[in-house]
Amino acid sequence: MLDKLKDFSSRFFVTGEPMIYGADVAILLTLAGIIFVLTYLKKWKWLWREWLTTVDHKKIGIMYMLSSLLMLFRGGVDALLMRIQLAFPQWHFLDSNHYNEIFTTHGTIMILFMAMPLMFAFFNIVVPLQIGARDVAYPFLNAVSFWLFFFGAMLFNLSFVIGGSPDAGWLSYPPLSGMQFSPGPGQDFYIWGIQISGIGSLASGINFIMTILKMRAPGMKLMHMPLFTWSVLASCIIIIFAFPVLTVTLALLFIDRFFDGHLFTMTGGGNPMMYINLIWMWGHPEVYIVVLPAFGIFSEIVATFSQKKIFGYKSMVFSMMIISVLSYFTWVHHFFTMGAGANVNVFFAITTMAIGIPTGVKVFNWLFTMFRGRIQMTQPMLWTIAFIPCFVVGGATGVMLSAAPADYQYHNSYFLVAHFHQVLIGGVVFGFFAGLYYWWPKMFGFKLNDRLGKWAFWTWNIGFYVCFMPQYALGFMGMTRRIYTYDFDMGWGPLNVISTVGAFFMGIGFIFQAWQILHGIKYGERDVTGDPWNGRTLEWSIPSPPPHYNFAVIPTVTGQDAWWTIKEERKKKKAKETAVFSPIHMPKNSGIPFIMSVFWFIAGFGLTFHWVWMAIFGLTGVGACLLARSFQYNSDYYIPVDEIRHTEDSVGRVG
């Protein structure tokens, strides 16, 4: 009996690595610390009532943001570990297997559990405010989406200490990810962690499309919408077309693993290339899903801090829509070497290059907006300006990669690694940082320190170029991706050392940002106006942070830049009109999204370890939660006028 238990636990827990024991201890200590603090401060009830059961889109957005920043930390530590390993030839900091696990978890976490949720954070925090709505179209579903993401991410991260991490790359190509080569639970952690959070993402896509189409303030036509809202719409359209493909792909991979199927195996007539096509049909659009909202953020920031209307609004909208369609027709450029024939490759090479055109249009529009504007070099603006050259270089190397014949040369080399980090960090991460600095006062009611922000900005930026420019060269020198060590005589050593130094600079940048946030919590300058940047869109018309119903009175919109127009009119008229309040209809909090996602987590864990009883238990719980919700008829309430008046009074808003 005892032997059996020992045997089981040595397979169940990841053992043998001192670093992992360290992590085990750290995780336990953190958990114990959290439990202690919550109990000591008697905050359990508060946590449950205010956060775990909330359906308020702003709070959900904040939870998305916090979790994704944590994931950025974890993915960043992974990156640094890899860079340490690669710094010197014949270095044995990590072994090959560990290296494989780390690049797999790094890529997966950065894209699915960092970039996606950070993007959803902005959707949640900003979109309803920008369109003058009190909530999203389906507040309950919104909470479900968040908790699914959260527990999916937890499941994936658990693989680190229980069962073992996946090691077949962030897209898990078979046959490597099949039973034969990955018999352990790592691969199943990958499948279910992503599957569970992916269902949440799909639901968010539907939710925000409906929010944008149906919840806009009276008078706001589509062509009056702020560009960030447009970018969200474009991104969500891609989500609803791409994510079902991901769902299918992961399900098929699981069928091969669990039921001993032959879809992608080499035996039994399966076809691994089928998987690679399917996963990139999701994977390529995915990068546009995360980069389009960043474009939206830049558009808002450029207009605000140039104190001008955005240049070429219509062409901005049009180019985003074109990108969202084209993004779906480029997936083959990830494997020109598949052998599909010249005509197929030419088609996909041309569609890929074509995306450069609308993207170029956007860059010129941003430049024209800045041209002759009264530019204010605030923190959001700094990141926006740094983004432009970075993205232009990244785009140019992308076009180099998209030339099918040349790709036979760059394929899977460090040139590629440098390229995609340049667009992902320069485009997505810088964009989301810009957004964080821009909307931070709106979210929390205080500004972040400028000096610390500048330090963070410069360390990140210098670190970025020092880290990734040498990698282009390394690519030409023949260094391929996903290798864990190399020989002295390859001559790759010096450039790799430089690259690692750059990576550490970015790590320091991140520390500055964490410091900046802590500093802000303590000393941050309060924003009492609700409009610290002299903004143009409706989110700046209400107090910071906004009351839970957002708008005491829904504004009427007459054109673009609605808040700017209102301000101009107020200046002219001088007299303030007194607001007439009426009761506000709001959804009630609910514990079901949280509980249901816990059941999903249980089901996912069971499926990962192929424990059918546990999976059935979890799925039954999910079903029970759905039924419980279906029978809930009394799920909303009205905020009485007195309460609204009181709340508005306390933020100095009664006219």
Next chain:
Amino acid sequence: MAYATAHHEEHHHEHDEGIKVMGFWLFLVTDCILFGALFATYAVLVNHTAGGLTGKEFFEVPGFVSETFILLTSSFTSGLAVLSMHKEKIKPLIGWLIVTLLLGMCFVGLEIHEFQTMVHEGATISTSAFFTAFYTLVSTHGLHVSVGIIWMISITIQLKRYGITSVTKRKVTIISLYWHFLDAVWIFLYTVVYLMGVM
């Protein structure tokens, strides 16, 4: 004032219910893509039988024709349920929903029976790529129908309890949309998998 609030409330609810139905249409779009990807997989792997058995040896015409017939009929009866709902007649509404349910159960029963016979005769999910694709595609549809059955039972109970209101109306509308959608998917399955399989 009381009247004004009540009126306001009614208005609000109808607006909310309308948005929910539209959102469901979007969900159906995503489900279409999901099935599309499965069909594509099937189409790619249809001849990958690893030199072994093909569908032709297993598909039984009376079996899948009666499945088709039953499902089409259930789609029709769910339409009748919606018609009764629009006439505000609760009894026929519940009655037709129950008929639809029973037909749905027959369909799932027949499908399980079909799978059992096939497995018995030696065509399992791991026999070849073709069979993996076949079972995956067909049982995804079957799973959808099963979920629909449980869902419809829950709505029937709610109708009994609350009668026809704007909320239950929306729920019936949505489930019938879902049911018709599954019917449409089946027609593709019937043609692409079964008819082309036996020809």
